[in-house]
Amino acid sequence: MKRRPTIMDVAARAGVSKSTVSLVLQGSPQVKPDTRAAVRLAMADLGYVYNRAAANLRSASVGLVGLVINDLRNPFFTEFATTLQMTLAAQGYATVIANSDEDPVLQAKLVGSMIEHGVSALVISPAYGDGSDTFDLLARSGLPICQVLRKGDARTDLFPFSSFDYGAGSIAATRHLIEQGARNIAFVGGLPGRAITEERKSGWRAVLGAAALPEVALHGKSTRAFGLSAADRLMAEHPQVDGAVCFNDLVALGLVAGFARAGRGVGKGFGVVGFDDIEEASQSWPPLTSVACDIAGFARDTAHRLLRWMVDGQRPEPEGRSPVRLVIRASSLGDGR
Amino acid sequence: MKRRPTIMDVAARAGVSKSTVSLVLQGSPQVKPDTRAAVRLAMADLGYVYNRAAANLRSASVGLVGLVINDLRNPFFTEFATTLQMTLAAQGYATVIANSDEDPVLQAKLVGSMIEHGVSALVISPAYGDGSDTFDLLARSGLPICQVLRKGDARTDLFPFSSFDYGAGSIAATRHLIEQGARNIAFVGGLPGRAITEERKSGWRAVLGAAALPEVALHGKSTRAFGLSAADRLMAEHPQVDGAVCFNDLVALGLVAGFARAGRGVGKGFGVVGFDDIEEASQSWPPLTSVACDIAGFARDTAHRLLRWMVDGQRPEPEGRSPVRLVIRASSLGDGR
DNA sequence: TGCTGGATTTGGAACGATCCAAAAGCTACG
DNA sequence: CGTAGCTTTTGGATCGTTCCAAATCCAGCA
Numbered sequence: 001m002k003r004r005p006t007i008m009d010v011a012a013r014a015g016v017s018k019s020t021v022s023l024v025l026q027g028s029p030q031v032k033p034d035t036r037a038a039v040r041l042a043m044a045d046l047g048y049v050y051n052r053a054a055a056n057l058r059s060a061s062v063g064l065v066g067l068v069i070n071d072l073r074n075p076f077f078t079e080f081a082t083t084l085q086m087t088l089a090a091q092g093y094a095t096v097i098a099n100s101d102e103d104p105v106l107q108a109k110l111v112g113s114m115i116e117h118g119v120s121a122l123v124i125s126p127a128y129g130d131g132s133d134t135f136d137l138l139a140r141s142g143l144p145i146c147q148v149l150r151k152g153d154a155r156t157d158l159f160p161f162s163s164f165d166y167g168a169g170s171i172a173a174t175r176h177l178i179e180q181g182a183r184n185i186a187f188v189g190g191l192p193g194r195a196i197t198e199e200r201k202s203g204w205r206a207v208l209g210a211a212a213l214p215e216v217a218l219h220g221k222s223t224r225a226f227g228l229s230a231a232d233r234l235m236a237e238h239p240q241v242d243g244a245v246c247f248n249d250l251v252a253l254g255l256v257a258g259f260a261r262a263g264r265g266v267g268k269g270f271g272v273v274g275f276d277d278i279e280e281a282s283q284s285w286p287p288l289t290s291v292a293c294d295i296a297g298f299a300r301d302t303a304h305r306l307l308r309w310m311v312d313g314q315r316p317e318p319e320g321r322s323p324v325r326l327v328i329r330a331s332s333l334g335d336g337r
Numbered sequence: 338m339k340r341r342p343t344i345m346d347v348a349a350r351a352g353v354s355k356s357t358v359s360l361v362l363q364g365s366p367q368v369k370p371d372t373r374a375a376v377r378l379a380m381a382d383l384g385y386v387y388n389r390a391a392a393n394l395r396s397a398s399v400g401l402v403g404l405v406i407n408d409l410r411n412p413f414f415t416e417f418a419t420t421l422q423m424t425l426a427a428q429g430y431a432t433v434i435a436n437s438d439e440d441p442v443l444q445a446k447l448v449g450s451m452i453e454h455g456v457s458a459l460v461i462s463p464a465y466g467d468g469s470d471t472f473d474l475l476a477r478s479g480l481p482i483c484q485v486l487r488k489g490d491a492r493t494d495l496f497p498f499s500s501f502d503y504g505a506g507s508i509a510a511t512r513h514l515i516e517q518g519a520r521n522i523a524f525v526g527g528l529p530g531r532a533i534t535e536e537r538k539s540g541w542r543a544v545l546g547a548a549a550l551p552e553v554a555l556h557g558k559s560t561r562a563f564g565l566s567a568a569d570r571l572m573a574e575h576p577q578v579d580g581a582v583c584f585n586d587l588v589a590l591g592l593v594a595g596f597a598r599a600g601r602g603v604g605k606g607f608g609v610v611g612f613d614d615i616e617e618a619s620q621s622w623p624p625l626t627s628v629a630c631d632i633a634g635f636a637r638d639t640a641h642r643l644l645r646w647m648v649d650g651q652r653p654e655p656e657g658r659s660p661v662r663l664v665i666r667a668s669s670l671g672d673g674r
Numbered sequence: 675t676g677c678t679g680g681a682t683t684t685g686g687a688a689c690g691a692t693c694c695a696a697a698a699g700c701t702a703c704g
Numbered sequence: 705c706g707t708a709g710c711t712t713t714t715g716g717a718t719c720g721t722t723c724c725a726a727a728t729c730c731a732g733c734a
Contacts, residue, residue, distance in 0.1 A: 004479070006690055017714045022692060030712065047477040052453040053390040054690035057719045068609070072419050075412065081410050082436045089443070094450050099419045106426070113431050116389040117401070140384040142341070142359040224620040255620075260622040284563040284590075284621075285597040342721050354684045359722060367682065391720035394689045676734090683728070689721085697714070703707090 005046040006108045014042035014177060025050065053102030056118065065095050065306065066114035066122040068107060070150070072099035076248070076276045077125065078293060080149070083299035084123065086163045091307055100127045108133040115141045121310050123302060124159075126152025128194065135159070144309040146316070148302055151195055162302065162320035166196065166275075169291035169324040170203030173273040176289070176326060178211060180271050180334035186216040187254060188230050189247030200275060204245045222247050227254020228261075235262060242270055243332075249274035249281050249290055256288065256331060271332035282329065288334035342383040351379035362387065368445075393455060402432050402643070403451035403459040405444060407487070409436035412615045413632060414462065417486070420511055420636035421460065428644055437464045445470040452478045455538070458647050460639060463489025465531065472496070481646040485639055488532055498510070499639065499657035503533065503612075506628035506661040507540030510582045510610040513626070513663060515548060517608050517671035519580030523553040525567050525592060526584030534584065537612060541582045559584050562590020572599060579607055580669075586611035586618050593625065593668060608669035619666065626669035629662045 014021070016035060021295040023031050025037040031039075042048075065088055085095040096114060100107035107127045111134050114122060119142040122248040126134065128150075135153040138145050147153065147161040157258045177185050187204050190197030201217070208215055216238050227250065232239050234255075246252035252274030259266045266272050267286050274281055277292035305316045342359040343379045351358070353372060360368050361376040368376075379385075395670040402425055422432040435450060437444035448471050451459060458481040463471065465487075472490040475482050484490065484498040484560045514522050524541050527534030538554070545552055553575050564587065571578050571592075583589035589611030596603045603609050604623050611618055614629035642653045 008690080018691085019714055020712085023713085026692085031714065035712080050453050051455065051690055053455050054394055054719090055392060055692070057391055057690080057721090058692050059719085073412070073415055075415075076412070078410055078412075078415055079423065082438070085436060086438065089446075094447075095435070098432070099422060100417070101423065109426075110431075116387045117431070118388065118390050141386060141702085204438060224617065228620055257620060257622040283565055283594060285594040302384065345720080355721085356684055356686095356723090357682085360683085363722085369682065372682080388720055391689090394691090394720080395722045396689085619715070676714085678731105680731095681729080685715075686724095687724105688723080689718105692718085694717090695715100697709085697712105698724070699710100703710100704705105 004051075005048045006051070007048075009046055010039065010042045010048050011333070013046060014038045061317070063093050064117070064119045065093050065201045066111070066119035066124075067095055067097045068100055068110055068114070068126075069097065070100050070102050070107075070125050070127040072097070072101075073261035073276045074250070075280070076293075077149075079278075079295045080125075080299045083296045084303050087300050087303035088307075091303075093307075102127045102129075103231075104129040104131050104134065107131065108137060117144070120274065121145070121306055123148060123306060124152065125149045128191075144306060144315075146302060146309075148298075148304055149196075156318035160305075160316040160318050160320070161314070162298075162305070162322070163216070164293045164298070164324050165321040165322070166199040166291075167203045167206075169275065169293075170200050171207055171247055172203075172287075172324075172326040173291055174204045174207040176328065177243040177245065177271045177273060177332060178207070178213075180243070180332060182271050182334070184216065184238070184241045185213065185243040185245060185315050186217045186218060186234060186238065186241045187247075188234070189222045189226060189251035190219055191221065192219045199246055202223060212276045218239055222251055224250045224254035224257070227256075228258045229254075231255045231258020231262065235259075235264070244270075244272050246272065246274050249276045249278045249288060252288055252290070252331070253280065253284055256284070256286070267330050267333055271334060273326075273332050277327055278322075281327075286331045287329035290327055290330045294322070294325070294329045296323050339615035341388075343388070344385075346383055347376065347379045347385050351376045351384060374436040375574045400430050401454070402430050402450070403456035404432055404434045405437055405447055405451070405459065405461045405463075406434065407437050407439050407444075407462050407464040409434070409438075410429060411587070411612045412617070413630075414486075416615075416632045417462075417510040417636045420633045421640050424640035425644075428478040428640075430644075439464045439466075441466040441468050441471065445474060446469065448474050452480070456480070458482070458643055460485060460643060461489065462486045465528075467625050481643060481652075483643055483646075485635075486533075490506070493655035497642075497653040497655050497657070499635075499642070499653070499659070501630045501635070501661050502539045503536040503661070504543075506612065506630075506663070507537050507582055508539075508544055509661075509663040510612075510626075510628055511541045511544040513665065514582065514608045514610060514669060515544070515550075517580070517669060518523050519608050519671065521549060521553065521575070521578045522550065522580040522582060523571060523575065523578045524584075525555045525557050525571070525581045526563060526588035527556055528558065537582075537584060553578055559588055561587045561591035561594070564588040564593075565595040566591075568592045568595020568599065571662045572596075572601070572630075581607075583609065583611050585624060586613045586615045589625055589627070589668070590617065590621060593621070594622070604667050604670055608671060610663075610669050614664055618664075623668045626666045627664055629664045631659070631662075635659050671673060 010016045098110045131152040274290040277290040281288040281290045308314045348355045435447045468489040611627040614627040618625040618627045645651045
């Protein structure tokens with residue numbers, strides 16, 4: 001296994017000095033076209049590959065951005081990750097994506113490894129649990145860090161946080177179900193006590209409170225499987241319930257599947273609203289009403305906010321909320337009962 | 338913005354030489370415990386972060402594996418990516434995931450950037466289209482490269498390829514539908530002429546040929562949206578069709594949704610089989626019969642194959658096929674007609 | 675006390691690029 | 705023909721580690 005050629009090898013082959021090769025690499029206009037061509041030729045002959053690590057040794061910044069995601073399998077996060085990566089790529093930054101799989105220990109390891117590899121900024125959607133190790137590391141690194149979608153650390157002055165306006169979303173969702181005739185609206189999914197669950201629940205609770213309607217909440221993991229089981233529990237334990245605001249689309253889709261399995265449709269007589277508006281929401285049957293979070297737009301915003309910080313040193317606001325939009329589809333439409 | 342401390346700073350603070358600090362970093366047993374403690378303390382005081390790029394400058398290997406995926410939004414690939422990453426992480430390797438988004442140009446850029454960043458091996462599921470730029474780069478790098486799931490380059494001696502035994506899968510799927518009473522089995526989804534489409538189709542065609550049954554094939558992008566529209570086309574243009582082998586689960590789920598939208602169920606009288614057995618297949622309604630590709634297991638195998646190559650220099654077989662398994666669920670069960 | 679040999683520690687040369695000041699090559703002009 | 709004033713090229717120092725051979729330490733022993 002022969003080692004890969006260096007600029008010295010190229011220089012020797014082209015009959016110039018390493019400095020000249022370096023100038024060619026940087027596209028400097030001050031090398032004579034003939035020389036440039038000779039160097040290019042030598043590089044091609046030898047199969048030279050630029051060694052970025054070596055180059056960055058002097059000039060610190062690597063043009064690498066780290067992205068740590070708590071659950072990359074969730075399509076919502078996948079969309080965020082891919083859009084962020086592509087937006088940064090368009091600006092010449094490479095992105096390292098890693099999945100912490102909701103494990104704070106793994107998360108701390110990943111963050112450590114990214115910092116060691118010299119990322120020049122980091123975007124993190126933190127895992128649940130004790131993230132203090134992670135954030136200690138991050139604070140110490142002094143890098144631009146954006147927390148997104150979940151607040152893992154309260155120091156938003158250090159780690160600016162941005163997310164969606166979930167409260168407004170659940171207000172809109174709940175009002176919509178009431179307009180459609182629902183009077184017993186459950187909240188389904190989300191682990192109790194967690195910030196996002198509380199945010200998404202708060203609007204629902206506020207609207208129900210204002211309308212003096214009863215509350216039923218079924219909490220659990222935010223998966224399709226939980227939605228499926230929640231459907232059974234709702235039908236068995238709370239037969240009066242005639243609408244549901246779900247923690248996310250996965251739960252909502254599970255719920256819809258559960259009702260279908262029981263031979264009971266959704267839409268007329270039972271309205272379901274999801275959260276996130278993942279691609280599948282519009283393509284399942286019945287199509288799912290959902291609080292749309294423009295995740296691609298959010299990812300682009302995040303990228304630009306981060307770039308402003310990295311490039312111009314302009315730190316983002318400590319806390320930002322992007323607007324959400326209720327997309328009404330068949331799963332929540334009553335029949336004017 | 339103060340620069341980050343180096344081992345020299347740590348050494349000065351601890352009152353030892355840089356070499357000693359380096360030994361501590363490497364956990365060498367030959368430093369006296371007192372000294373080790375002093376160095377550790379100094380590191381903590383200064384908030385020292387290891388600079389891996391500098392370290393790797395000498396010792397070539399970075400412990401970094403690149404993973405280039407053609408479509409990270411597809412849950413099938415997401416599962417593969419996350420499992421691979423976690424398996425490699427368990428062995429101390431960091432993984433860089435990137436999404437080429439089916440764009441050969443972007444793909445070549447990503448691969449180039451990864452090689453420059455010094456990955457010590459690369460796993461690629463190639464984008465469709467002309468990947469010659471990409472594979473030139475890869476061939477030149479001399480790194481261990483595994484092609485998975487799609488063959489982007491025929492030189493499997495250079496780039497060992499591994500995938501699933503799709504032919505066997507579609508044979509099983511088609512036989513099963515015939516056993517359930519279907520006589521007009523369509524193939525739905527997959528772009529025509531592409532290797533995977535042909536592989537997945539070949540088994541179907543072979544079985545139909547042997548049983549002297551007619552062929553109908555509807556090709557298109559392998560998305561839920563296409564499945565949805567294919568349902569309409571099937572009902573309008575080929576009303577006699579009573580079963581479908583789909584290119585993948587997304588298409589199958591779209592197809593099921595399309596039939597549901599038309600008020601026509603799936604299962605009795607019309608059997609649907611998907612491909613991939615993504616998580617959702619078992620949780621939608623009706624649950625989807627699917628050719629299960631144990632993607633997590635496949636990812637783990639790939640990781641181990643790659644590790645054997647990187648660590649022991651033991652190159653994998655040029656071509657490997659992992660077995661698949663037909664998982665029978667309600668969507669394909671006839672009613673004994 | 676002087677020596678010996680294992681345990682520790684250390685200075686300096688890599689690694690592969692960039693950057694800078696200085697050298698070398700040109701032109702054109704008196 | 706010498707040289708000022710460009711353009712182009714070059715050597716050497718540098719970035720933060722690792723590695724190696726050599727130096728230093730120190731306890732035990734004669």
